[in-house]
Ligand code: SF4
């Protein structure tokens with residue numbers, strides 16, 4: 457038994473993370489730290505606290521409850537406004553995660569991020585959507601964070617899902633020891649593989665990752681005839697230039713039939729609130745979202761190479777093709 461891992465969310469009726477309706481299970485913890493990350497609450501492996509400023513009444517009970525003196529005292533709202541509305545702050549370097557402040561808050565302004573769950577507890581929740589899978593060729597998508605950070609848990613969850621006849625997708629950044637990676641991947645129905653860049657320098661600068669490990673894993677599982685949907689988050693100033701997509705399309709077309717499709721995922725900033733709730737100053741805070749239409753030219757490179765490409769990653773077309781087959 458693989459015990460329990462922290463889950464940040466189980467999102468129902470997702471339509472962009474594999475075929476049909478998906479139930480997305482987000483495991484907490486990631487070995488990378490992508491500067492644009494759209495799920496910042498999944499990066500740290502330990503439980504964290506959201507502080508929602510708009511719900512905070514500045515009553516100060518969290519400060520009284522904290523045994524570490526990690527909560528800054530609330531101050532007068534007018535004074536706070538002159539300080540840029542930073543009228544409550546957790547010093548996260550002093551926080552031990554005891555969650556006494558969360559229990560003490562009477563207004564729901566503090567929230568624990570990361571719920572320990574077992575394989576069985578997750579699947580019992582996933583099972584509630586079974587009827588929607590049957591009508592859409594859907595299933596469960598295991599995401600994060602990086603699910604392969606919890607290898608034993610992943611294997612058990614994917615095997616148990618298969619034994620319950622639940623289709624699975626594994627959403628991964630590929631940053632995992634090769635043998636371990638293969639043993640996890642072979643248990644998933646489809647691998648959703650995040651390709652962020654081909655070059656080491658920009659990849660390391662913005663994610664901390666080693667491109668050789670990631671590309672090596674992609675090439676290895678492609679050679680094993682795994683069904684792979686490559687997902688490219690298109691980030692302004694990082695990989696939104698046409699030259700990158702010209703090279704990426706050539707590279708992916710060389711990997712053969714295992715690459716069933718390429719999803720171009722335009723950068724968005726809907727996650728700004730999460731950064732604010734976690735007390736993180738997000739470097740992309742003032743960056744404009746990319747319009748899907750901006751990527752039509754980029755998509756053309758993949759089409760020219762004979763690759764199926766989407767902008768946004770809807771899985772419904774693929775589900776219908778599966779039903780027709
Ligand atoms: S979790 Fe515990 S240590 Fe951290 S801020 Fe809250 S009360 Fe303080």
Ligand code: SF4
Pocket residue numbers: 511512513514515516517518519530544560561562563564565566
């Ligand atoms: S206990 Fe809740 S409402 Fe009161 S100051 Fe702390 S976060 Fe704000």
